[in-house]
Amino acid sequence: MKKGLKKALGLLVALSLMVVGSAFSALAADSPEQRQTFSVDLNNFDESQPYSETLHFEKDGQPVTVTLSYTPPLTRDPATEGTWKSDAFWGVAGMDYRFDLSKSGSQWKISNARDLNTYCVGGTVEDESLAIGRATSTSSKAAEVTGSMRANVVGGVGTLSFALRTEVFNGEVSTVLN
Structure with missing residues (x-):
């Protein structure tokens, strides 16, 4: 049971990091640096x-x-x-x-x-x-x-x-x- 719980928590943390990373990537894509020359x-x-x-x-x-x-x-x-x-x-x-x-x-x-x-x-x-x-x-x-x-x-x-x-x-x- 403990081993399964650790795996589930690890998977949850990994998925959370992927979602947060995707959100930051999406925000960065929405506001590209403006070319000035x-x-x-x-x-x-x-x-x-x-x-x-x-x-x-x-x-x-x-x-x-x-x-x-x-x-x-x-x-x-x-x-x-x-x-x-x-x-x-x-x-x-x-x-x-x-x-x-x-x-x-x-x-x-x-x-x-x-x-x-x-x-x-x-x-x-x-x-x-x-x-x-x-x-x-x-x-x-x-x-x-x-x-x-x-x-x-x-x-x-x-x-x-x-x-x-x-x-x-x-x-x-x-x-x-x-």
Whole structure:
């Protein structure tokens, strides 16, 4: 009898652990970690087609939307040139900008950063800037363009500062919100 009771208790404990483990696995599956950056592999990219990718996530309790899109040129000389647009919306403020991307030997070149558009719903924008930090990628460093701004939200809610950086490195375009 004692031996049977021990086996039954052991089986009950094992089943309980499996149920608890399954519950934690199910909870983890329901709330996957949100991806906050994305990359585009330029070595396998069809420059003749438009492209757009958007991510939605939360940062500091605020909803964030980051988008990277590509518009092919009207002419195809050379075939790797094109206009890209990066944009982000964070809570009540956002920005977008455009830049051109072309191949320079084995590296990639960012040029003609333009059309910085910043906005704050119910507030004002200060210190907006758009700059190319490195025009041409190297074997160890990315070409990059960064838009930045500070939004003052009306009603004493506070100030929101952020930068939207787009990098090109090893044939990939990445957009990151800082």
